[in-house]
Amino acid sequence: MQPDPFLPYAYEQFIKPAFPNPGTAMDLAGGIGRHAIWLARHGWQVTLVDISEVAIAKAQENAEAYRNRITFQCADAAQFKAGRSKYDVLLVFFYLERKVFPELINALRPGGVLIYKTYTELQPRLGKGPTHPMHLLKQNELLRAFSQLNVLHYEETIRDRGVAQLVARKS
Numbered sequence: 001m002q003p004d005p006f007l008p009y010a011y012e013q014f015i016k017p018a019f020p021n022p023g024t025a026m027d028l029a030g031g032i033g034r035h036a037i038w039l040a041r042h043g044w045q046v047t048l049v050d051i052s053e054v055a056i057a058k059a060q061e062n063a064e065a066y067r068n069r070i071t072f073q074c075a076d077a078a079q080f081k082a083g084r085s086k087y088d089v090l091l092v093f094f095y096l097e098r099k100v101f102p103e104l105i106n107a108l109r110p111g112g113v114l115i116y117k118t119y120t121e122l123q124p125r126l127g128k129g130p131t132h133p134m135h136l137l138k139q140n141e142l143l144r145a146f147s148q149l150n151v152l153h154y155e156e157t158i159r160d161r162g163v164a165q166l167v168a169r170k171s
Protein backbone atom coordinates (compact mmCIF):
# COMPACT_ATOMS: atom_id res chain seq x y z
CA MET A 1 0.00 0.00 0.00
CA GLN A 2 1.75 3.13 -1.25
CA PRO A 3 1.27 6.61 0.17
CA ASP A 4 0.53 9.46 -2.17
CA PRO A 5 4.02 10.52 -3.42
CA PHE A 6 3.50 13.97 -1.91
CA LEU A 7 3.91 12.54 1.61
CA PRO A 8 7.44 11.10 1.15
CA TYR A 9 8.39 14.28 -0.72
CA ALA A 10 7.08 16.61 2.00
CA TYR A 11 8.59 14.39 4.68
CA GLU A 12 12.10 14.58 3.22
CA GLN A 13 11.91 18.28 2.36
CA PHE A 14 10.10 19.72 5.35
CA ILE A 15 9.29 17.26 8.14
CA LYS A 16 12.67 15.62 8.67
CA PRO A 17 14.56 18.91 8.84
CA ALA A 18 12.00 20.33 11.30
CA PHE A 19 11.65 17.13 13.37
CA PRO A 20 14.86 15.10 13.48
CA ASN A 21 13.09 12.90 16.05
CA PRO A 22 9.64 11.50 15.27
CA GLY A 23 6.75 13.21 17.02
CA THR A 24 2.97 13.08 17.00
CA ALA A 25 0.73 13.33 13.97
CA MET A 26 -2.91 13.15 13.01
CA ASP A 27 -4.22 11.87 9.69
CA LEU A 28 -7.70 13.30 9.18
CA ALA A 29 -10.04 11.21 7.06
CA GLY A 30 -7.16 8.78 6.87
CA GLY A 31 -9.12 5.96 5.19
CA ILE A 32 -7.45 2.58 5.21
CA GLY A 33 -4.27 4.02 6.63
CA ARG A 34 -1.76 4.39 3.81
CA HIS A 35 -0.37 7.67 5.20
CA ALA A 36 -0.76 7.00 8.94
CA ILE A 37 1.03 3.67 8.55
CA TRP A 38 3.80 5.21 6.48
CA LEU A 39 4.45 7.79 9.21
CA ALA A 40 4.24 5.12 11.94
CA ARG A 41 6.88 3.13 10.03
CA HIS A 42 9.06 6.22 10.32
CA GLY A 43 8.65 6.16 14.09
CA TRP A 44 5.76 8.61 14.51
CA GLN A 45 2.83 8.25 16.89
CA VAL A 46 -0.20 8.82 14.70
CA THR A 47 -3.91 9.34 15.32
CA LEU A 48 -5.97 8.23 12.35
CA VAL A 49 -9.50 9.65 12.22
CA ASP A 50 -12.10 8.42 9.77
CA ILE A 51 -15.88 8.32 9.77
CA SER A 52 -16.03 4.85 8.26
CA GLU A 53 -15.88 1.87 10.61
CA VAL A 54 -15.01 -0.30 7.62
CA ALA A 55 -12.04 1.91 6.71
CA ILE A 56 -10.84 1.95 10.33
CA ALA A 57 -11.04 -1.85 10.58
CA LYS A 58 -9.07 -2.16 7.34
CA ALA A 59 -6.51 0.38 8.54
CA GLN A 60 -6.04 -1.63 11.76
CA GLU A 61 -5.49 -4.76 9.73
CA ASN A 62 -3.10 -2.99 7.34
CA ALA A 63 -1.06 -1.51 10.20
CA GLU A 64 0.27 -4.95 11.24
CA ALA A 65 3.44 -4.42 13.33
CA TYR A 66 2.89 -0.64 13.50
CA ARG A 67 -0.55 -0.90 15.06
CA ASN A 68 0.70 0.10 18.52
CA ARG A 69 1.96 3.42 17.11
CA ILE A 70 -1.47 4.35 15.75
CA THR A 71 -4.58 5.46 17.62
CA PHE A 72 -7.66 4.72 15.53
CA GLN A 73 -10.66 7.00 15.98
CA CYS A 74 -13.96 6.51 14.24
CA ALA A 75 -15.33 10.07 14.17
CA ASP A 76 -16.83 12.72 11.94
CA ALA A 77 -14.03 15.09 10.99
CA ALA A 78 -16.56 17.87 10.49
CA GLN A 79 -17.37 17.72 14.21
CA PHE A 80 -13.84 16.95 15.27
CA LYS A 81 -12.17 18.97 18.02
CA ALA A 82 -8.57 17.87 18.27
CA GLY A 83 -7.71 20.40 20.97
CA ARG A 84 -5.11 23.12 21.05
CA SER A 85 -1.42 22.53 20.20
CA LYS A 86 -1.69 18.75 20.08
CA TYR A 87 0.20 17.67 16.97
CA ASP A 88 3.56 18.20 15.27
CA VAL A 89 2.20 17.12 11.91
CA LEU A 90 -1.29 17.07 10.43
CA LEU A 91 -2.13 15.19 7.25
CA VAL A 92 -5.20 15.68 5.12
CA PHE A 93 -5.30 13.82 1.83
CA PHE A 94 -8.30 13.76 -0.51
CA TYR A 95 -10.82 15.09 1.98
CA LEU A 96 -12.34 18.55 2.04
CA GLU A 97 -14.42 19.95 4.86
CA ARG A 98 -13.93 23.67 5.10
CA LYS A 99 -15.41 23.87 8.60
CA VAL A 100 -12.40 22.01 9.92
CA PHE A 101 -9.75 24.47 8.69
CA PRO A 102 -9.63 26.59 11.90
CA GLU A 103 -9.53 23.41 13.98
CA LEU A 104 -6.48 22.21 12.02
CA ILE A 105 -4.63 25.44 12.74
CA ASN A 106 -5.62 25.18 16.39
CA ALA A 107 -4.48 21.57 16.68
CA LEU A 108 -0.96 22.26 15.40
CA ARG A 109 1.77 22.87 17.94
CA PRO A 110 3.98 25.93 17.37
CA GLY A 111 6.45 24.78 14.74
CA GLY A 112 4.03 22.10 13.60
CA VAL A 113 3.45 21.34 9.93
CA LEU A 114 0.25 20.85 7.94
CA ILE A 115 0.37 18.73 4.79
CA TYR A 116 -2.81 19.05 2.73
CA LYS A 117 -3.55 17.64 -0.70
CA THR A 118 -6.88 17.29 -2.40
CA TYR A 119 -8.80 17.84 -5.63
CA THR A 120 -9.36 21.22 -7.19
CA GLU A 121 -12.22 22.41 -9.34
CA LEU A 122 -10.15 21.42 -12.39
CA GLN A 123 -10.55 17.71 -11.57
CA PRO A 124 -13.98 17.30 -13.26
CA ARG A 125 -12.37 18.24 -16.60
CA LEU A 126 -10.61 14.88 -16.44
CA GLY A 127 -13.98 13.13 -16.29
CA LYS A 128 -13.37 11.22 -13.05
CA GLY A 129 -13.37 11.80 -9.31
CA PRO A 130 -15.52 14.24 -7.34
CA THR A 131 -17.64 16.79 -9.18
CA HIS A 132 -19.51 18.61 -6.41
CA PRO A 133 -18.02 22.04 -5.60
CA MET A 134 -18.25 21.15 -1.90
CA HIS A 135 -15.47 18.62 -2.48
CA LEU A 136 -13.31 20.71 -4.82
CA LEU A 137 -10.86 23.44 -3.92
CA LYS A 138 -11.05 26.76 -5.67
CA GLN A 139 -7.92 28.32 -7.10
CA ASN A 140 -5.52 29.26 -4.26
CA GLU A 141 -8.12 28.29 -1.67
CA LEU A 142 -5.66 26.43 0.59
CA LEU A 143 -3.35 29.45 0.48
CA ARG A 144 -6.15 31.71 1.64
CA ALA A 145 -7.49 29.28 4.23
CA PHE A 146 -4.11 28.80 5.89
CA SER A 147 -2.71 32.30 5.38
CA GLN A 148 -1.89 32.56 9.07
CA LEU A 149 0.60 29.70 8.68
CA ASN A 150 3.95 30.03 6.92
CA VAL A 151 3.61 28.41 3.54
CA LEU A 152 6.62 26.21 2.73
CA HIS A 153 5.26 24.70 -0.48
CA TYR A 154 2.20 25.25 -2.64
CA GLU A 155 1.35 23.84 -6.01
CA GLU A 156 -1.73 23.32 -8.14
CA THR A 157 -1.39 20.84 -10.96
CA ILE A 158 -3.55 19.16 -13.55
CA ARG A 159 -1.75 16.15 -14.92
CA ASP A 160 -3.34 12.81 -14.05
CA ARG A 161 -5.41 14.63 -11.41
CA GLY A 162 -6.43 18.20 -10.69
CA VAL A 163 -4.99 18.76 -7.24
CA ALA A 164 -3.60 21.37 -4.90
CA GLN A 165 -0.88 20.52 -2.41
CA LEU A 166 0.24 22.60 0.53
CA VAL A 167 2.87 22.37 3.23
CA ALA A 168 2.56 25.09 5.86
CA ARG A 169 4.13 25.62 9.26
CA LYS A 170 2.77 27.28 12.37
CA SER A 171 4.96 29.98 13.94
Ligand SMILES: C[S@@+](CC[C@H](N)C(=O)[O-])C[C@H]1O[C@@H](n2cnc3c(N)ncnc32)[C@H](O)[C@@H]1O
Pocket residue numbers: 028029030031032033034035049050051052055075076077078092093094095
Ligand atom coordinates in the same frame (compact mmCIF):
# COMPACT_ATOMS: atom_id res chain seq x y z
C1 LIG B 1 -10.86 9.58 -0.78
S1 LIG B 1 -10.71 8.84 0.80
C2 LIG B 1 -9.08 9.37 1.28
C3 LIG B 1 -8.50 8.51 2.35
C4 LIG B 1 -7.06 8.86 2.71
N1 LIG B 1 -6.91 10.20 3.19
C5 LIG B 1 -6.15 8.60 1.54
O1 LIG B 1 -5.72 9.56 0.86
O2 LIG B 1 -5.85 7.42 1.30
C6 LIG B 1 -11.75 9.87 1.79
C7 LIG B 1 -11.91 9.37 3.21
O3 LIG B 1 -12.64 10.34 3.94
C8 LIG B 1 -13.45 9.66 4.86
N2 LIG B 1 -14.51 10.58 5.27
C9 LIG B 1 -15.56 11.07 4.53
N3 LIG B 1 -16.29 11.91 5.27
C10 LIG B 1 -15.71 11.97 6.49
C11 LIG B 1 -16.00 12.68 7.68
N4 LIG B 1 -17.06 13.50 7.76
N5 LIG B 1 -15.20 12.51 8.74
C12 LIG B 1 -14.12 11.68 8.67
N6 LIG B 1 -13.79 10.98 7.57
C13 LIG B 1 -14.57 11.13 6.49
C14 LIG B 1 -13.95 8.45 4.08
O4 LIG B 1 -14.43 7.45 4.94
C15 LIG B 1 -12.68 8.06 3.34
O5 LIG B 1 -11.93 7.13 4.07
